[in-house]
Amino acid sequence: MMKGSQQQWPLLIPAPRTPGKEEFPVAIDSSIPVSSTSKPYSDSQIEMSGDFVRNPSSHSIQSKSSSSHSIKGVSFREGHDLNPVTYGSRGASSGSNPVRYGSRGASSGGFTSSYKEIKDEDARLVYVNDPGRTNQKRFKFAGNSIRTSKYSILTFLPRNLFEQFHRIAYIYFLVIAILNQLPQLAVFGREASILPLAMVLFVTAVKDAYEDYRRHRSDRIENNRLASVLLNGEFEDKKWRDICVGEVIKVSGNQTLPCDMVLLSTSDATGVAYVQTTNLDGESNLKTRYAKQETQMKTPVVGNIGGLLIKCEKPNRNIYGFQANMEIDGKRISLGPSNIILRGCELKNTDWVVGVAVYAGKETKAMLNNAGAPSKRSRLEKRMNKEIIILSIFLVILCTVISICHGVWLRRHREELYLMQFYRKYDYSEPEVEKYEYYGWGMEIFFVFLMSIIVFQVMIPISLYISVELVRIGQAYFMIRDDRMFDKSTNSRFQCRALNINEDLGQIKYVFSDKTGTLTENKMEFQCASVGGVDYDNGKDISTEDWQTGYSVQVDGMVLRPKMTVKVDQDLLNLSKMEHTNESKHVCDFLVALAACNTIVPLTVETSDPAIKLIEYQGESPDEQALVYAAASYGFMLVERSSGHIVIDIQGKRQRFNVLGLHEFDSDRKRMSVIIGCPDQTVKIFVKGADTTMFKVIDKSLNLNMVKATESHLHSYSSKGLRTLVIGMRELSTSEFEQWHSSYESASTALMGRANLLRKVANNVENNLRLLGATGIEDKLQQGVPEAIESLRTAGIKVWVLTGDKQETAISIGYSSKLLTSKMTQIVINNNSKDSCRKNLDYALQLYKKLSNVSHSNDEGHGAGTNQLALIIDGTSLVYILETELEEKLFELASKCTAVLCCRVAPLQKAGIVALIKNRTDDMTLAIGDGANDVSMIQKADVGIGISGQEGRQAVMASDFSMGQFRFLVPLLLIHGHWNYQRISYMILYNFYRNVVLVFVLFWYVLFTGFTLTTAITDWSSVLYSVIYTSLPTIVVGILDKDLGRSTLLKYPQLYGAGQRGESYNGKLFWVTILDTLWQSIAAFFIPLVAYWDSTVGGSALGDLWILAVVILVNIHLAMDVIRWYTITHIAIWGSILATFICVMVIDTLPFLPGYWAFFMIAKTKLFWVCLLGIVVAGMVPRFVVKVFVQHCKPNDIHIAREAEKFGNLREPNAETEMNPIFDLPRSTATT
């Protein structure tokens, strides 16, 4: 019975699916051997051209958080066990599984036991349909209500404050404020001293509160959604938040899962359910999940559902791993990741599923994964923090100077102290009566020290942190809104996922790029085929109508049409339509293989025309999709797939094929195969796979010429950059089939080493194949990639391509993307041992030396292209090089090469290559990729960019920025990166300058007050200084100012070098700025001081003059550096000065302050205005002169380009042509 004969297969059609109508598969007679249905689907992946782990479902790289398992899961790639099917860590899908998923769980082969025992203390026990027992006190599982919000009304204040004070800068602020509250140290008024901190805290709190309010709202909506839960034998609606672990829930098609559930049964008789995990990992393709056959059979009787006990692991974040056992009728079966559906997924193509909640609410995997992007710190910020430490030291020095001076002052006046009004150590008339607040030497000095810290606190630019954040938000806004970085085809904007590394984009030196999906579109297009030794390369153009109508079939008055059409080769089409010739039979077999040998699920999509329906092929591999679409275009349309059979519409005739077995792709075999029971009662095995392994199993004796011809075709395909696959087949005789079937059965039910057994079965049957042909699939280069690479290279950025593809394919893509040019000398390192690697590296280094010596005589270093080197290295060699002493050599060599191409690399090797550079240089690295295999490198690099392309969103989720196309890298780096860098670096320098000027002015005054830290400038003014008086202009300039326009930056990519060399913010500039600060503060302080010497001027009046002088000075300083004056810049700068005047006036109209009316009195005098003018000019002249002098005599590139931009005389020295017109293309198409 188990050896199901072919005749039984047709019976295994699941009940027809009628959407909306719920049906339990009760109708199935128990005599039907459901359990023997072999299960062809799986969500593991066929990998065709060997791009490792290109498929999104082999999520061997998980988020950082998913513990060491995931790392293990990746690292074994370092060794040669390159296996893309790694379900998380433990290969948990193994088990004594009566439903065989082909070679599913192949990765579990390494385990000695079929399922791993879960230790009791690590387990949670779920009694199915018995939530009471499940949630006993001992195991209080989380309810299903979720809370993404952080605060409640009550906890908001304390928690928010607590979180805010995690920043060290705020602590500094707080300490200062507290110090100031001590009566002995009260330098500032209480209110004034708290204001800055309060302001910062308040703004942040309001922002947090608003965000939290929105989260509350979405939580509420989420928690109040309804799900149908089994209560007292009936399914009733229940709010999501009330669902508890152990309850049985039914979810209908297109509904979202309320919690993590173990599948018990589905509307499909065989227990298949399809889910879309867009919300979870962003991948839009369908994933298959299975209910265990035991429960699938059981659920029909709802009352019967109890008594099941699931023992599963504790909640964890690994969304691709799950491990559990289920006890059913005393039998123990194991559950894996394919048996669980996760919260947030959507049920698709399945009418309903019934499952039991195992993780709820905050313990669901989706919620546990709800962490933000990894936080990186920008280089500039690190540098800034260093500078802030310098400033702190400076501050301490200033304070020390003051306290020492004060000590000296006290000592010099010690004779008089007892008579002075200020201390009144003794009474004037009677000796030794009263001391007044004189604390003695030590304490006085100490107090003065603390007080001076309070007075000079503004030295540490606290507001800088906030301003930088605001500026980054502004920059992010502009980047997101840039319509040149909008990708029309995927309808995706640029996204800033990390806000704090904007300016790093302006300093990139190395770009590490993935190939597939990043340089190429990853839209596989079937290009050509070699069938039976004949190359059908459709070079001929086909008419446009053909293109549009394509192939279609009539079914029940409906027209079915594949969603995508493929160019067809007329000869091949004609051949496929002919009948009964040997040739056409061969072609038919070939096309059937294309349509059948895959795991594609066809979906019917309604169109606006009710008579026409589109067939969309859903699958995890774009290559397979391309093949199926190609087959459909030739009239072999896959129209239906269910468990056990597929229906292919062959030239209008529906034919049914039974899928008897499926050997999944694994990277040892590098091929997959299906065993098909054909309508003509024959059993055939179709195999497709990489040429290297396929030719080993092809029986060459059958037709040697054909094999030769195919091989040569393959060679020409791959040198054209096509991804190639070889297809073969064999008819199985009955005995062969029986033999295979029994071994397949036993292998897939085996408890131990199932994967190995299955592999052996596959190897046994995949032999002596008849070669059918080969296919060439084009992975088209993305628009604008060659130009982008060219631009990046001109900008001094080294582009390295890291791909899992074959060397030939990689090189050909390298040429077409202009990464490699014919001028370059290629160094290919392709070795199998460490020694040969070393030899090759040494040789290459010598070669480089020779070349550079030759060129040195006639040309400087890396200028002209005669001596350019390209390094091509493959993953196998990297295994011997990375993390050994050879790394150093590789680095030395690679850093000298113009282009580096790494092929056949595993994901972790990609990260290793990034680390190779990152650990050895200070240069900034950027990694760009689109797939799960790029995640590790994206996270490793200083800047990670995800392409939101075809391969799901894992890369995007791990990235700092995401965008639609590789070519957007050019505007992103050359324009936005450049601007961001210039803006932020200027802003940081300016903020330092601005605060230090004020501190110096305060400091100078202290020297004239007996070092007692009186401030002539009112405390309000010194507090408002960085909040109102000077903050807005720097933010506006930081967001808006542009040193150069777009077109100039694109025209001269070399201008990007300014950022790479760190020209706008470096130690020299910092110290020059501090010197300038010193001069300006001297001008601002001493001019009024001397002018008002021996006069009646009061402290408050002079203080007003000082603060106004400083504010005008720093604003004019900014104005002098503004490059583009927008209206808003004018408003901000002049408005700030005006606002300062107004504030000073307002402060001086408060009668309870000593400085009442002081401003109005001093502003009446002409001396005041003369002083102001004098200060501004005297303060600015040195800076102005130096600036002009440098611009004239040592202009940097930006100066020149700016002048060129202004005067329009972009004379080309060597008549360069406009290099990259393509970047303006999207604009023109968009506006039309």
Added chain:
Amino acid sequence: MSSDDGSSKKVSKKPRYSRFTQQELPACKPILTPALVIGILMCLGIIFIPIGLLALSASENVVEVVDRYDDVCIPSTDQKVGFIKDPATNKTCIRTFTIPKKMRKPVYVYYQLDNFYQNHRRYVKSRSDRQLWNPKAEYSTSLCDPEGQTGDGKPIVPCGLIAWSLFNDTYSLSKNDAALQINKKDIAWRSDRTHKFSPNVYPKNFQNGTLIGGGKLDENIPLSQQEDLMVWMRTSALPTFRKLYGKIETDLEANEKITVTIQNNYNTYSFNGKKKLVISTATWIGGKNDFIGKMYMAVGGTSIVLGVIFSLLYVFKPRPLGDPSYLSWNKNPALD
């Protein structure tokens, strides 16, 4: 986990074009061209030098007589402090000086104190501004210690060290034996008289303690009329300062002899402070001070010199603006 983008997939997310979002707002891009640079520098010179000259001449026109008297108006004993503190001693002191140049009215009479830290932090803080304008706030003396309240807890009005140390030397001037009227009205700021110091607040318990700091106040005159106090309470910015004592509303001719009768009451001896009497006229630049004039001359002169230097530089070492051949990658690498 928002699911809102599912339904709206057809809606293009293309950012709407605006000049702002594309950072293409019209902007003015000034460039420091040689003409502009030289123009700016020359303009500065042309503006600054005349102002400097004006300021110098204004300062030159100020006639100022300064007479230090603290050291002469005291018997040359070691007990200077004892002498000044003793209420019984006669502190009258007569000084004479001649007017060097004609002084046009109004002629201001100042006293100048040196080495008196009126900007000492403890001193500056020791006042209660609320008390001065609000009759009900006489008890708000918390900042005034140690001169906040008398020993038995009564509030001192005006409280604080500043008021307590009120300057109390008096000057009476005579010209050729005829008394010269010093107008002590309107010597304080109008804002002080009308707003800061209330007509309803009267001095209370002032200088009643054992410790006399300086001048006393007539308890029958409201604070709004105590102009000496107002002037004193405007604490000076620097340890050397002048304060207005009064105005002489007549012209003083050159070589006139002025006799000043000084009541030398104020104790500056305990901290080596100097006391000076200053009679001065005033111009737009204030008192006699050449600094502004010199500074302006210097800045203006420097600007012109720099302007000339830059002109020469532009002539002899010109650089065409925006010439791409100056871009680093176009330069001859040998220059690097």
